[in-house]
Amino acid sequence: MQGTLTFLGSGTSMGVPTLGCRCAVCANAHLAGSPNRRTRPSILIAYNNKHVLIDTGQDFHAQAVREDLQSVDAVLYTHGHADHILGMDDLRPLSFKNSDGLPLFADEATADIIERVFEYTFRKVDRYPTSARVTLHRISTNPGTFVPLFGVDFLRVPVTHGRNTIAGYRFGPAAYLTDTSDIPDSSLPLLQGLDLLILDALRREPHPSHLHLEKSIELVNKLAPKRALFTHISHDLDHLSTNASLPANMQLAHDGLKLEFDITYEVKA
Numbered sequence: 001m002q003g004t005l006t007f008l009g010s011g012t013s014m015g016v017p018t019l020g021c022r023c024a025v026c027a028n029a030h031l032a033g034s035p036n037r038r039t040r041p042s043i044l045i046a047y048n049n050k051h052v053l054i055d056t057g058q059d060f061h062a063q064a065v066r067e068d069l070q071s072v073d074a075v076l077y078t079h080g081h082a083d084h085i086l087g088m089d090d091l092r093p094l095s096f097k098n099s100d101g102l103p104l105f106a107d108e109a110t111a112d113i114i115e116r117v118f119e120y121t122f123r124k125v126d127r128y129p130t131s132a133r134v135t136l137h138r139i140s141t142n143p144g145t146f147v148p149l150f151g152v153d154f155l156r157v158p159v160t161h162g163r164n165t166i167a168g169y170r171f172g173p174a175a176y177l178t179d180t181s182d183i184p185d186s187s188l189p190l191l192q193g194l195d196l197l198i199l200d201a202l203r204r205e206p207h208p209s210h211l212h213l214e215k216s217i218e219l220v221n222k223l224a225p226k227r228a229l230f231t232h233i234s235h236d237l238d239h240l241s242t243n244a245s246l247p248a249n250m251q252l253a254h255d256g257l258k259l260e261f262d263i264t265y266e267v268k269a
C-alpha cells in the first residue's frame, strides 16, 4: 500500500523565524519560499484515502490551508507540549464530518494535558456546542503498544525527551521521533530495518531535552536506516549549508517536503 508523508512543519517550538531574532537564518526565513521558514513540528500520513496526523501544533491551521487538507481521520500525539497539541482546536470543522468523533490517541500523561487545556471540549455537562467532535483514546505506555489505523499498525516507540519519556511512532518502514534527547536501549529493536528515520536535530550545541546535530548523526549511523531526515530544527541550522555538510543519506527536512513509500506494516505478535 502506497503512503505519502508530508512534513507539515519542521521547526522547533519557537518556530523560525524566531520572534525577536535578527540572525542570518531568521532574516532569510522571512523571504517567501525560504527553506529556513519552519513552522511547528507535525507530519501528515496519507494512505488508503485516509489522513493521519502526528501532532497538531500552533501552526496547524496554516499548514492545513497550505496543503489543502480536506479531511482528517485520526491524530496520534507524541506528548503534551504546546508545539504538539495547541492546534487541536483547529480540528473542529474537520471533526464535524466524523459522526463517531474524530479519534485522538495519546498516552495517559498527554491525554490528561489535552483534557485540561481543552476542558470545554471534553466536559460531560454543559459542553460548548461547537467544540471539536473528538474522542480521546488513552494508549498504554507498555513496550509493543500499537494503534491499528485503516490497515497500518502505528507502533509506539518510547523515546527520552529530557526528564520525560514520550512517544515516537513507527509505521511501515518509517519512524517519526520528534522531541528526542536519547533513544533508550529497549526501543532500539523497534527501529531496525527502517527505510526512513525522521529524527530530532535541534541545533549544533547540546541541549537538555533535544538531540543536537552531532548526536543525531551518531544515532542515524547506529540505527542504519536507508535514509534519515532531521526535524524540530531551530534557527541555528541554515538549510542549504547544513545539508551540504551532511552525509548523503541524511538531510534536514523542510516544511512541505513530501515522500512516497510503501507503508504496509503489521506488528508481529
Ligand SMILES: [Zn+2]
Pocket (backbone or CB within 6 Å): 012, 013, 041, 081, 083, 084, 179, 232
Ligand atoms: Zn517540540
Ligand SMILES: [Zn+2]
Pocket (backbone or CB within 6 Å): 018, 021, 022, 023, 024, 025, 026, 027, 235
Ligand atoms: Zn534567529
Ligand SMILES: [Zn+2]
Pocket (backbone or CB within 6 Å): 079, 081, 161, 179
Ligand atoms: Zn517537547
